[in-house]
Amino acid sequence: MSILLALLLLLAAVTGTGIVLVREPRRQVFAIAVNGLVLTLLFLALQAPDVALSELAVGTVVVPLLFLVAIASVRTSRAGEDA
Amino acid sequence: MSLRLRLILLALSALVLVPGFGSVIGHIPGFGSEIPAYGELINRIGPAERQVANMVSAINFDIRGLDTLGEEFMLLAAIAGTVVLLRGQRGTDTADTAIRLPGRPLVPRAEAVTLVCRIFGPLIAVFGLYIVLHATVTPGGGFQGGVILASGTMLIYLGEGYAGWRRSVLSGWLDAMEGGGALVFTLCGLGPMLVGAAFMENLLPLGIYKDMLSGGLILIENLGVALAVTGGFTQLFLEFMEETREPAAGEDTPSE
Numbered sequence: 001m002s003i004l005l006a007l008l009l010l011l012a013a014v015t016g017t018g019i020v021l022v023r024e025p026r027r028q029v030f031a032i033a034v035n036g037l038v039l040t041l042l043f044l045a046l047q048a049p050d051v052a053l054s055e056l057a058v059g060t061v062v063v064p065l066l067f068l069v070a071i072a073s074v075r076t077s078r079a080g081e082d083a
Numbered sequence: 084m085s086l087r088l089r090l091i092l093l094a095l096s097a098l099v100l101v102p103g104f105g106s107v108i109g110h111i112p113g114f115g116s117e118i119p120a121y122g123e124l125i126n127r128i129g130p131a132e133r134q135v136a137n138m139v140s141a142i143n144f145d146i147r148g149l150d151t152l153g154e155e156f157m158l159l160a161a162i163a164g165t166v167v168l169l170r171g172q173r174g175t176d177t178a179d180t181a182i183r184l185p186g187r188p189l190v191p192r193a194e195a196v197t198l199v200c201r202i203f204g205p206l207i208a209v210f211g212l213y214i215v216l217h218a219t220v221t222p223g224g225g226f227q228g229g230v231i232l233a234s235g236t237m238l239i240y241l242g243e244g245y246a247g248w249r250r251s252v253l254s255g256w257l258d259a260m261e262g263g264g265a266l267v268f269t270l271c272g273l274g275p276m277l278v279g280a281a282f283m284e285n286l287l288p289l290g291i292y293k294d295m296l297s298g299g300l301i302l303i304e305n306l307g308v309a310l311a312v313t314g315g316f317t318q319l320f321l322e323f324m325e326e327t328r329e330p331a332a333g334e335d336t337p338s339e
Contacts (some may be wrong), residue, residue, distance in 0.1 A: 005114075006312055010241055018241075049222030049223075050137075050139040050222045050223060050224070050227065052222075053214070053222060053227040053231075054226060054227050054230070055222050057227060057230035057231055057234060058230060061230075061237075062230065062234065062319075065234075065237065065323075066273040066319070066323050067318075069125065069323040069324060069326060070323070070326075072135070072182075072327050073326040075181075075184065076182040076184055077182065078325075
C-alpha cells in the first residue's frame, strides 16, 4: 500500500468521523460533501474511475443539495408557525 | 434500558463477536495482492468478444445487463415515489417567491455569479454528453453522465434564478425522458428476442475496439440510462426546490 493510499484512507476516516462529530445540520451537509470528495480521490487512487465519477456527482452535488433544501424547508416552516 | 445494562450487553456481544471478527480480518487477502479469477476473465472477453475498452460498461450493460435493468426500474420507482410525495401546488408558478427566515437580509445575485454560470453551464453539459457517449471507451457511462447533466441544470437556477430555471426545465419533458429512457432499455432487452436471440443479446455490429461507436447494443442501452437518469435527477431537484417556495395562499401546510 502506497503512502498516498494510506493517507487517503486516513483522511476518509477523519472526515467520516467529522460528519458524526459536527452536530449542526447545516455544517453536517458540508462535512458530507468533504467526505464525498475524499472518497472520490480514494476511489481514483484505487483505480476505480467509474465509481469515483459516481461518488463525485452524487456524493458532493446531489446529496448535499437535497439535504440543504430539506433543512431550509423545515426551518422556515417552523419559523412561520412560531410567528 | 439503563446505561449499565447496555454496557453489559455490549461487552457480552463483543465477547462473542470479536474472535470471529478477528479471524475474518486475519484471513482477508492482502491489500491489492491478487486479481480474482472473474476479473481476469472479464479483461479477456471484454475486448475480444465485445470490442469494449471500459470493462465496467461491458459488465453493467452486457454481461450483467439484466441487473442494470433492475436498477433502472429501482431508480424509476424511487423517483416516482418522491414525486408522488412532494407534488403539490407549491412552487409550480414560476413567479413564486422563496420562503425565508424573518429578519434575514436578502442578498441580490452578483453579476459575476450569472457570468460564471453562463460560461460553465454549457461546458458541464458538453462534459456530461462526452461521458455518456464514450461509455465503452473511457470511465463513466449513462449514469455518471446523466447525473453530471442533471447537476448542470442547477447552474441555471444559480445563475438565472428560480423563474428562469422553471421556464427552461419543463416537468413534462423530464417525465417523458425518465420513462422513455427506461422504455429504451427494456426494448433493448426485448428487441433481440424478436429475431429469436436471447434477452438482451448483443446483435448489433460491435464496431472497432477503442472507437466511440463500439459495443453495439451497449451504446443504445447507455443512451436509455442517460435519458432516464438526467430526467429523473432533474425531476428530483425540481420537486425538492419547489419545497423552498412560499406556500400558495389557501394551501394546507402539513402539520408535521
